[in-house]
Amino acid sequence: MSVWDQLVGQEAAVAQLRRAAAQSSPAHAWLFTGPPGSGRSTAARALAAALLCEREDPAERGCGTCRSCRTAMAGSHADVTDFATENLTIKIEEARDLVVRAQDRPAVGRWRIIIVEDADRMPERTSNVLLKAIEEPPPHTVWLLCAPSPVDVLVTIRSRCRPVRLKVPAPEEVARLLSRRDGVEEPTALQAARLAQGHVGIARRLALDPQARQRREDVVRLPLGLDGIGAAVAAADRLIATAEAEAAADAEERNEAERAQLLVSLGAPESGRLPPNIQAAVRRLEEDQKRRSRRIQVDTLDRFLIDLSTFYRDVLTLQLESGSTLVNRHLQRELADYALNSSPERTLEQLDTIALTRRRISTNANPRLAFEAMAAALMLRH
Numbered sequence: 001m002s003v004w005d006q007l008v009g010q011e012a013a014v015a016q017l018r019r020a021a022a023q024s025s026p027a028h029a030w031l032f033t034g035p036p037g038s039g040r041s042t043a044a045r046a047l048a049a050a051l052l053c054e055r056e057d058p059a060e061r062g063c064g065t066c067r068s069c070r071t072a073m074a075g076s077h078a079d080v081t082d083f084a085t086e087n088l089t090i091k092i093e094e095a096r097d098l099v100v101r102a103q104d105r106p107a108v109g110r111w112r113i114i115i116v117e118d119a120d121r122m123p124e125r126t127s128n129v130l131l132k133a134i135e136e137p138p139p140h141t142v143w144l145l146c147a148p149s150p151v152d153v154l155v156t157i158r159s160r161c162r163p164v165r166l167k168v169p170a171p172e173e174v175a176r177l178l179s180r181r182d183g184v185e186e187p188t189a190l191q192a193a194r195l196a197q198g199h200v201g202i203a204r205r206l207a208l209d210p211q212a213r214q215r216r217e218d219v220v221r222l223p224l225g226l227d228g229i230g231a232a233v234a235a236a237d238r239l240i241a242t243a244e245a246e247a248a249a250d251a252e253e254r255n256e257a258e259r260a261q262l263l264v265s266l267g268a269p270e271s272g273r274l275p276p277n278i279q280a281a282v283r284r285l286e287e288d289q290k291r292r293s294r295r296i297q298v299d300t301l302d303r304f305l306i307d308l309s310t311f312y313r314d315v316l317t318l319q320l321e322s323g324s325t326l327v328n329r330h331l332q333r334e335l336a337d338y339a340l341n342s343s344p345e346r347t348l349e350q351l352d353t354i355a356l357t358r359r360r361i362s363t364n365a366n367p368r369l370a371f372e373a374m375a376a377a378l379m380l381r382h
Helices: 011-022 040-052 067-074 092-102 124-135 171-182 186-195 200-208 210-220 229-265 276-320 329-340 344-361 367-378
Strands: 029-033 080-083 112-116 141-147 162-165
Touching: 011 040, 011 162, 029 040, 040 067, 040 080, 040 112, 040 141, 080 092, 092 112, 092 124, 124 141, 171 186, 171 200, 186 200, 200 210, 210 229, 210 276, 229 276, 229 367, 276 329, 276 344, 276 367, 344 367
Parallel strands: 029 141, 029 162, 080 112, 112 141
Antiparallel strands: none
16 A cells, blocks of 8 residues: 555645655645645655655655655654644744754655644744744755645745645545555444544544544534533533543543653652752643643544534534435434424524634633533524
């Protein structure tokens, strides 16, 4: 399987990237854009692998079988820095570290490649740190930035990058990938792909993790139980508790191991009071861990809101009799009953409420208050 086989339903982008990989001097900066689930980071890693591929024939680069291809796709190639922040935004110190790494010469391959996932999380001040490095990169460095939309990246950076636009693949294409790559049975793969709306990563999790499927089912059924303020508050609390549990589970696995590794690397004493410089390093680590936990909660809640919006989109489809395929086809009877008791205007208001909640939790709004307000606003009006 070549590296290009991971890019589902992206024929135009694959052709563009294949041509670039075959060139002796590809563009020094690229911007991969597309909706969530379109495979932006996968496409960036595929290009990195193809640029470093060991095949002599340029047309065969991206073979997926040589050591460089395998390690680049796995994120362990010595010449590939694959950066994804665990904070809500990319910090200026992280950007400066990337600029320093970009100056290093390749260790084993032809190029030094810097992948920046979630480049849309860079504030303007942080973007300006990267700007000069992207304007005047060393001759051996290639920058690969990923963002949902070109407008999410500073215009001065955007204008210096070669654009690669990706689309959300069709559910059938995602299902074929899950069956071929992960051995998922075809009916399960197709249902997971449809529920994930073409998002490959989420479709894989839904296909392989029964608990993930149950969580999504609980979220999508939430509007059916909003028969009073008490029920609305309880429903919001359940979603918040689930997100907090996910963040806590991640912290339990990682925080203590990271702290122990830091103490060993700094040569901390096995007992007694830690020196001031080590105490400061531990405090910085704990602050980073808190920010990471916050991001996991926000990302989980945002996914809940995306899933919840599919319920109302299906309701609107039935109300308008558009004939579009329902995302939650297994709930067709419940959706039809709900649609009869509401109106298209009310459904649009409910979709706007969910969109407003997504914007609120992406800032410093209290997630519990935001979700309680949303749940109350989503109740049917009789």
